[in-house]
Amino acid sequence: MSAIWEQYSALIVIGVVMGGVLTAVAYLVLLERWISAWMQDRIGPNRVGPMGLLQPLADGIKMFLKEDIVPEHVDRVFYFLAPGVAAATALLAIAVVPFGATVPLPAPLADLAAYNQAWQLYHQQVATDRCVIAPGIDIGFLFTFAVTSLAVYGIILGGWSSNNKYSMIGALRSSAQLISYEIPLGLAALSVVLVAGSLNLETIVGDQVAHGWNIWTQPLAFLLFLIGAFAECNRLPFDLPEAEQELVGGYHTEYSSMKFGLFFLGEYTHMITTSLMVSVLFLGGWDLPGVTGGTGWLAWGLKLAVLMAKLGFFILLYMVIRWTIPRFRFDQLMHLAWKLMIPLATANVMMVAVVREFGWSRWAMLAGSAGLVAVWAVFEVINGNRAINMPVRNKVGREPVGV
Amino acid sequence: MPIASKDVKWVSTPKMGLGDLLYFPAVFSGMATTLKHVIQPKVTEQYPEQEPNLPANYRGVHRLNRDEAGRVKCVACYMCSTACPAHCIDIVAAPSPWTDREKYPETFVIDELRCIYCGMCEEACPVDAIELTSLYDLTGLSREQMLFDKEKLLSVFDMTTKESPKKDPIRTRAGKLGVASEALKNS
Numbered sequence: 001m002s003a004i005w006e007q008y009s010a011l012i013v014i015g016v017v018m019g020g021v022l023t024a025v026a027y028l029v030l031l032e033r034w035i036s037a038w039m040q041d042r043i044g045p046n047r048v049g050p051m052g053l054l055q056p057l058a059d060g061i062k063m064f065l066k067e068d069i070v071p072e073h074v075d076r077v078f079y080f081l082a083p084g085v086a087a088a089t090a091l092l093a094i095a096v097v098p099f100g101a102t103v104p105l106p107a108p109l110a111d112l113a114a115y116n117q118a119w120q121l122y123h124q125q126v127a128t129d130r131c132v133i134a135p136g137i138d139i140g141f142l143f144t145f146a147v148t149s150l151a152v153y154g155i156i157l158g159g160w161s162s163n164n165k166y167s168m169i170g171a172l173r174s175s176a177q178l179i180s181y182e183i184p185l186g187l188a189a190l191s192v193v194l195v196a197g198s199l200n201l202e203t204i205v206g207d208q209v210a211h212g213w214n215i216w217t218q219p220l221a222f223l224l225f226l227i228g229a230f231a232e233c234n235r236l237p238f239d240l241p242e243a244e245q246e247l248v249g250g251y252h253t254e255y256s257s258m259k260f261g262l263f264f265l266g267e268y269t270h271m272i273t274t275s276l277m278v279s280v281l282f283l284g285g286w287d288l289p290g291v292t293g294g295t296g297w298l299a300w301g302l303k304l305a306v307l308m309a310k311l312g313f314f315i316l317l318y319m320v321i322r323w324t325i326p327r328f329r330f331d332q333l334m335h336l337a338w339k340l341m342i343p344l345a346t347a348n349v350m351m352v353a354v355v356r357e358f359g360w361s362r363w364a365m366l367a368g369s370a371g372l373v374a375v376w377a378v379f380e381v382i383n384g385n386r387a388i389n390m391p392v393r394n395k396v397g398r399e400p401v402g403v
Numbered sequence: 404m405p406i407a408s409k410d411v412k413w414v415s416t417p418k419m420g421l422g423d424l425l426y427f428p429a430v431f432s433g434m435a436t437t438l439k440h441v442i443q444p445k446v447t448e449q450y451p452e453q454e455p456n457l458p459a460n461y462r463g464v465h466r467l468n469r470d471e472a473g474r475v476k477c478v479a480c481y482m483c484s485t486a487c488p489a490h491c492i493d494i495v496a497a498p499s500p501w502t503d504r505e506k507y508p509e510t511f512v513i514d515e516l517r518c519i520y521c522g523m524c525e526e527a528c529p530v531d532a533i534e535l536t537s538l539y540d541l542t543g544l545s546r547e548q549m550l551f552d553k554e555k556l557l558s559v560f561d562m563t564t565k566e567s568p569k570k571d572p573i574r575t576r577a578g579k580l581g582v583a584s585e586a587l588k589n590s
Contacts, residue, residue, distance in 0.1 A: 039437045043447040223427070324433040373425075380424040394410045 025268040026056035035319045068257040078161035083262035086154025090269035093147040096140035100131030100304035104206025141199045152178045159251035170250025174241030180337035185228030187345035188221040191352040205285035213284040217362045220369035222282045229274040237325040275314035461537040466559035476532035479506040483524035491517035511553040
């Protein structure tokens with residue numbers, strides 16, 4: 001009975017999550033347009049439906065009805081494969097990310113009977129209030145990383161098969177960027193894993209419920225992870241793969257209609273996934289001390305609402321940052337990743353490992369983070385402010401007429 | 404010609420403070436700016452519902468003015484069509500049915516599609532009969548519809564004076580009148 005119900009509940013959850021994510025993506029586009037409009041002192045879309053709330057519907061219909069142009073010079077197999085890869089990997093990555101109340105896996109016990117009983121209890125709990133598509137996956141967090149890394153294939157295949165220099169440059173930039181930023185991203189997440197002692201995201205949440213959020217004890221890892229997540233999503237200031245001003249549209253220049261729509265879908269789904277990951281790894285998932293807790297449907301809904309609020313906060317942060325910081329130059333991008341974030345992230349992991357090894361209080365990691373930031377600041381002051389000299393031609397003769 | 408070394412000067416990038424070197428303080432100050440704009444009043448004009456506030460000397464659709472008796476003021480002197488750089492004014496003159504002038508326009512057609520809205524006709528007119536109003540939203544379904552004849556141009560006068568006096572162009576009220584109008588007024 002319980003096992004069958006668990007399977008059905010999995011199907012229901014998959015349906016709800018896919019529907020929810022696709023709708024959310026449509027509305028994120030509207031939100032993005034609103035926020036960009038407000039920041040530019042405009043009003044934004046307000047014509048379709050009340051307050052423009054039906055705009056996503058109109059956009060979706062437009063996407064489907066647009067002419068689907070396939071240029072003659074493309075490599076057709078990979079050209080058609082690329083948007084599918086981009087969208088599918090983004091949607092797959094959500095499979096293990098909790099989006100509401102979760103139950104941590106039972107910890108290993110010496111007594112086999114007690115352990116089996118704990119597992120039975122766990123299965124019962126998961127069957128009723130599950131907020132993960134695939135609960136209890138021990139490599140959960142590695143799975144998300146592996147699949148989101150595959151997203152770069154969508155971009156590279158798209159750029160390569162388009163047979164167009166701008167798409168190619170965009171795709172190459174993207175591969176360099178994603179590979180570079182995955183290292184600090186993974187290292188920052190590793191420091192959380194070291195603390196929780198598990199790759200399972202539900203266990204990580206459970207650990208934070210018990211010991212406080214990771215952001216308070218590891219703010220540096222949080223910042224590194226956040227920056228890495230921005231870069232993984234190709235969001236400004238890291239949107240070099242599709243830099244409109246220099247690359248026309250980057251890797252999706254040659255795509256039209258719903259094939260472009262799938263790239264778009266992948267990008268926004270990625271935003272949702274990474275925002276959820278940041279919330280789960282560093283902000284305690286559904287946990288809000290003093291508010292969440294207890295059992296029953298009310299507590300379940302409250303946990304869901306708390307996690308959705310955190311998700312919304314990070315999505316808004318993505319959008320605010322997008323219209324705040326200009327795009328990095330490519331050398332600055334690489335400088336940030338290799339000369340700054342990777343050393344900091346490595347040092348951070350070592351610091352966390354030392355704290356864990358000697359069994360010190362978790363707050364020692366806060367002091368360690370502060371120390372690392374201080375070292376970085378000293379290093380920047382000594383080394384980073386080297387002025388770059390550039391030749392400028394003196395003005396010769398008079399100004400041209402008409403200026 | 405190669406650039407001589409005396410024409411080249413060297414500049415260096417500005418020195419950054421600690422806030423800029425550590426990225427985050429600079430990012431936060433940037434976010435303060437952008438978030439301030441979110442709550443600032445918007446500049447968008449909601450066009451069909453909200454009419455633009457045009458300056459009083461905006462040059463839009465023409466009108467033919469009427470005199471006090473409600474007759475067309477034009478004396479068919481062809482000054483406007485001569486001045487017109489786009490050759491969009493077509494006048495056919497006829498002997499005036501009234502005693503105070505010799506001629507009047509039997510037909511007076513302006514091709515609004517051809518017009519470049521330069522206002523030269525208005526300047527040329529000796530009796531202030533032709534004027535540009537601040538009506539800007541002129542549309543038509545065909546080229547023929549955009550040929551405004553005398554009746555249409557007179558109706559524009561009625562529209563801008565009686566129906567919505569706000570649209571009455573400032574030139575009729577302020578400033579000097581044309582030579583002939585002044586003479587007529589003083590006589």
